[in-house]
Amino acid sequence: MESLDNLISSFSSLPSIGKKSATRLAYFILKSDKRIAEKLAHDLLNIKVMVKNCSQCGTYTEGDICNICSSLNRDKIICVVEQSQDVYFIDSTGEYSGYFHVLNGVLSPLNGVGPKELKLDKLVNRIKEEGFKEVIIATNPTLEGDTTALYILKLLEGIDVKVSRIASGMPVGGDMEYIDKQTLSRSLKGRISY
Amino acid sequence: MESLDNLISSFSSLPSIGKKSATRLAYFILKSDKRIAEKLAHDLLNIKVMVKNCSQCGTYTEGDICNICSSLNRDKIICVVEQSQDVYFIDSTGEYSGYFHVLNGVLSPLNGVGPKELKLDKLVNRIKEEGFKEVIIATNPTLEGDTTALYILKLLEGIDVKVSRIASGMPVGGDMEYIDKQTLSRSLKGRISY
Structure with missing residues (x-):
């Protein structure tokens, strides 16, 4: 049929x-x-x-500007993510109450995605103009995500803003027996003092 | 949103x-x-x-009569199943080249499904009139499926046709360690001599 x-x-x-x-x-x-x-x-x-993309942060929204961007009482922190749904994931942890910026991709020269395609100048302008105290780079801990994070870090040199990167290591509930070496070594390097 | x-x-x-x-x-x-x-x-x-139901066997079809019912060179066997998709499952084994009859349900007095709702008289008429050599009752090996099979067996008493029931037992690749007692006992009862 x-x-x-x-x-x-x-x-x-x-x-x-x-x-x-x-x-x-x-x-x-x-x-x-x-x-x-x-x-x-x-x-x-x-x-x-x-659904369109928010003209300010790039996440999905039904209006012109998304609910988060139009909210005035959020923390003056900006979290840079790869994709719109990452906004939803981070927001639903309840641990974050700042603003977002969606790159809609990661740097990937082989696929023709460079700084221009990700409109990184727009991100830098937002950070300069909107007075954020901190930039959290929350691209995924993959080769491309890490490269993109480092690239953004470079772009922000000279701007008076704290820049941080989300922690990468063993997932909660994970077992060392089943974790790959790279993750384990990240977990060690990124150890937090009590 | x-x-x-x-x-x-x-x-x-x-x-x-x-x-x-x-x-x-x-x-x-x-x-x-x-x-x-x-x-x-x-x-x-x-x-x-x-998609409608075939006016003859009850399975899904885009025409008035399904491809299987309108085919003339199939074996003169009729396989009784619970639902339309069962026709697809059985047909795709490649082991069966007879006709089908879809009950669109099983006997379930608690849910108000009796012989009338399943139009079992239509099934009996088909078997009488279309000259099938064998009826394979392929309802699921559940309480309702087994009851329905026994009920159909009774209805066919006195009609000159071979009636069979699909085998129930251990699934291929199964391990006795993980099989429930009922299935194992069915496997023993339904053993096949070499």
């Missing part, structure tokens, strides 16, 4: 949904009330129309 | 997709080209319009 095969292939194109899960989902849609399919279809189309 | 929350809740309403996976999927939709959202939305609506 063409319509079934199409839906299975559409579901398979989503991350972490394989052929088998996609088939189960498609049969669930077939089996269930058509309102479920209609609501999902509506929400899929709606989100692509409604 | 309302549109994001809506999409997350829509994805969460699908089976085996929890809040965390739904969030990841929604962010994927946000991040990716809008054609992916549009294709999925289209396929979701399309399948609910295009």
